[in-house]
Amino acid sequence: MKKIFKIAKLELSLLFYSPIAWIVLIIFIVQCGLSFTDLLYTKETSQQLGSTIKSLTADIFGGGKGFFSAVQGKLFLYIPLLTMGLMSREISSGSIKLLLSSPVTIAEIILGKFFAMMLYGFLLVSVLLCIMLAGAVSIENLDFGFVAGGILGLYMLICAYAAIGLFMSSLTSYQVVAAISTLAIFAALKFVGNIGQTIDFVRDITYWISIDGRADNFVNGLISSKDVIYFLLVIGLFLLLTIMRLNSGREIISASQKVMRYSLLVIAVLAIGYLSSLPSFTRYFDTTRFKNRTLTAESQAIIKQLDGPVTLTSYVNLLNINAHLGAPKFRIFELRQFDQYLRYLPDLKINYVPYYDSTMTRNPKDKTLEERAERAATAFGYEFEDVLSPAEIKNRIDLVPEENRFVRTMEYKGKTTFLRMFADMIAYPQEAEVSAALKRLIGKPAIVGVLSGNDERNIVKTGDKAYQNITTSVSSRTALINHGFDVLDIAIDQYKAIPDSLSVLVIADPITAYTPEQLAKINAYIAAGGNILIAGEPGKQGLLNPFLKQFGVSLNEGTLLQKSDKYELDLIQTHTTKEASTYGLSLPESWIVTTPGAVAVNYGGSSDYKAVPVLVANKPDPWIKYGTFNLETDKITFNRQTDKKVPAVVAVALSKKFPNKEQKVLITGDADFMSNAELSRSNIRIANFEFAVQVFKWFSNGEYPINTSRPDPIDNKITVSRSEINWMKMLLLGVLPIALALAGSITLIRRKRK
Structure with missing residues (x-):
């Protein structure tokens, strides 16, 4: 371990003896400061105008337009700049030969360099911790658990990016090529999630491989074991690939043996990752103050009464307005809508039955029902032979009272009840509707x-x-x-x-x-x-x-x-x-x-x-x-x-x-x-x-509707004035970056003189 720490210390000193480490840190502070203060300023304006603002922690830090999302969207640009010279610099200068002949192992070299990146990543995280402190000053009753969970997710993402960048740096002696190649890998890992969406097993594998949105649960208040394991496996995979890559020059083995080694490693990682992502093996930790990412006590009590499998069947009318949601390429998105229930019902069976029938909407006169359905099947990725005709769906279930909509049924021990989609912005059934359907299956409805x-x-x-x-x-x-x-x-x-x-x-x-x-x-x-x-x-x-x-x-x-x-x-x-x-x-x-x-x-x-x-x-x-x-x-x-x-x-x-x-x-x-x-x-x-x-x-004696209410949020007030926000912006966008720039300049000048 001492050798690893020494290598990390040396690598970190070399990193800060170059302008890139200082520039990235300064840009990161400016980006974080600008994103946070702009969001804070917007909410303070709404508060001044008398608008109702609630759950400010989640509103400012979480969500698709929050602070963490803004940071997550830029991280992939910074890491390749930091990792591009980790190994390519050694290869291009020839110092790699000295390293390999020194009394240190390749594993110690790689782990030392990766540990240096972890320490630099912690510097970036320290900026996020400063933003959290600024949030504590600015928001009444800030939810520290929520923010801390988001920071943890971003740190694990930084480490995963660093491991990938380290591996790409070991493949070339050109630093620019290493940086571009790292960006290419990031893009590939993001795109791979779109491959094989129509094939269940392939879709599950490619979705697990994809790094796109992998930190989303962290930044929105939920830590899951499958996401933590994903990051650990990605880090371990690319570190091992880097070690194997450097070892390959010191071993005399055939190309087929090399391919076999790499293949076995990748297959082992995929197998572990796939198993760890199964609902029955996944564990969760809700970081929100009032456990907003967890089912309420009443819903959990209903689920505990289930002692057999539950089947969720989606009847997808290809001519309905929501038909695209039932398409094979939307399966992952669909599963996410029921994540809270899969957490407690890991054996939930989910089936899809595509069909076509007349709807309440106007039908074009120039095409028959079957012709419209066939076109829709092609557009949504169905084999038309697998789509049930109006006569076939009526033999299976009568959906006319449901207006031939996209509708689901839940089945349990021979009992069936409907679970519907709705004509509102959310569309999907939420906890109140799903829990009510489950309760009907284990008891009786109120009439x-x-x-x-x-x-x-x-x-x-x-x-x-x-x-x-x-x-x-x-x-x-x-x-x-x-x-x-x-x-x-x-x-x-x-x-x-x-x-x-x-x-x-x-x-x-x-x-x-x-x-x-x-x-x-x-x-x-x-x-x-x-x-x-x-x-x-x-x-x-x-x-x-x-x-x-x-x-x-x-x-x-x-x-x-x-x-x-x-x-x-x-x-x-x-x-x-x-x-x-x-x-x-x-x-x-x-x-x-x-x-x-x-x-x-x-x-x-x-x-x-x-x-x-x-x-x-x-x-x-x-x-x-x-x-x-x-x-x-x-x-x-x-x-x-x-x-x-x-x-x-x-x-x-x-x-x-x-x-x-x-x-x-x-x-x-x-x-x-x-x-x-x-x-x-x-x-x-x-x-x-x-x-x-x-x-x-x-x-109904309190039986229905299901009580899914939660405690009212308490982080509902901005406690700083507009002028104080401007002072905060000046500190984050001016004072700190200038101070770092001066420190970096002094360090680089002293280094140059030596």
Whole structure:
């Protein structure tokens, strides 16, 4: 080891007796300082403008446009300049002969030179540590674990680059050639990941070989054993190749033996790397403060209940807008979307079934369905013979209710459930949707029944008043069917009795009165302890009040209005009450649940139910308007003689104890709070979806939706002013580089004089 350290010390002194080491270090400091201060300046500007900024550590340091990404994108340019002379200088000057004849082994020479590069790499890392300290000063509650993990990943990348550069330097006596060759190897290692994407085994091998994005997990808060092993294997491979290369001149062996040696080494490295990258052998360490790169405790508890294999099958319609995501060349990208689950389900079986069928989009009239599918198969890299026709896919599974979309199924012990793609920016199912699907496989879904037959709100229509978005929309991430619920249309005249298996029966804004036979069915369901949600509207008091009397509740006469300079007077902005927290229905005080066209709910009448107000309109200035009026044509103002100004309750939760259960009832004076139009409202920031989710979670006894919430981030504030950022920039871009330049100049001048 002493010889290795001596060689490293000598190599490092030679490196700093040349301008290149100083220049690279100065440029690296300038690059880091410029990238960090620009990002910090942008966030400080947003903060000054009143924008909400959260998770500043991950936002500034991580991600595709963060500080670490900027550094990672430039490292490959610096290392060849540092390594190009490590061995080529010895070869060109002839000093290699002296080295080989000295009492040191080739391994000690190579390890000494590599150790020198490791020490120089640590100098680069020290710059990153200084940036981390600057981040600690600039960001409130900086997540040090996240930043440290990113720095570790970049250091391992530097070492891997250095090992490659050392090997290339041993192949030539020309330093420029060594530098260019090193860049060529970097490019090849980046490109190789695109080779063999249509062949599973080849794709796995080439993806493992590729160095592209290999440090991404580190810089985004997750250290995995497969990435650590990759860097160690790459370093070991190129160091051994360098040793073998120099030894080859001292041994008399045939060319075939040389090829055999190199081949066995490469095959051994590939085999170890491939095995270490398998999900069952991979271990992880989440460096984020609140373990944001790890499944939540509830999701992990669901997975622990699985005691058999799970199969994930993707049905890819070649004519669907997401068809490219199911193409063979996207397999690696696809797997990354399920990395968190592969960590806990290493034996997860993933299959792909390509098919074609008509979609909801317009179809060109000049081509048949088959012709379009054949063209798509060619574009996406499928063999058209392997693509199922409409008749073949229907024999296997009926995807018409799924609109023939790109959809997945999860199978476990004979049970199957859908896992859908969504029409939003993310598209892929996230933890909440995946965990809900898994929970359905090991248990039962929560069943929501929506009453129909008297022109109630519809669960399949897309109109403003309907409930499709929150209930049955296959393309909406927020729909209940994507969070563990089954939603049934309870056509009351077609049922002898309302099923007692329902988690809740929804009666929303009936237009016509219920017949005695229909009321008997509803009352029998309630008498048996069935949960129920009843949503009224202005003008429906006479229809619903006789029915609501059994709960000690009534809908107040008149219509609620609320003073507003921006919105319609009947757009009631409600807030959850403190009492609602006893049922898990509370939201932050500033969150608004809009109830357009609502009536006040009276409660507290004689009944066996415990009543708690849930939504209340108490600001700004709500009042009850009696009589008929038209908001579009009439000038409406508060009339002290006829109107009543009160903080009005708009929703009431009730409960009643039964021998084996607790009955839950929610009565609202508005049926629009979870309508398609209201959930899509954009002119005011609303929490209607969050409230609706809490309501159905309450009815399902907390089973669904799955709670994947995490602690709120605490690194949400820039603690330095703009002028302080400018001083920081001056230090990093001016003072430090100039000081290094002076130190380097003095060192080089003294060296030259000697």
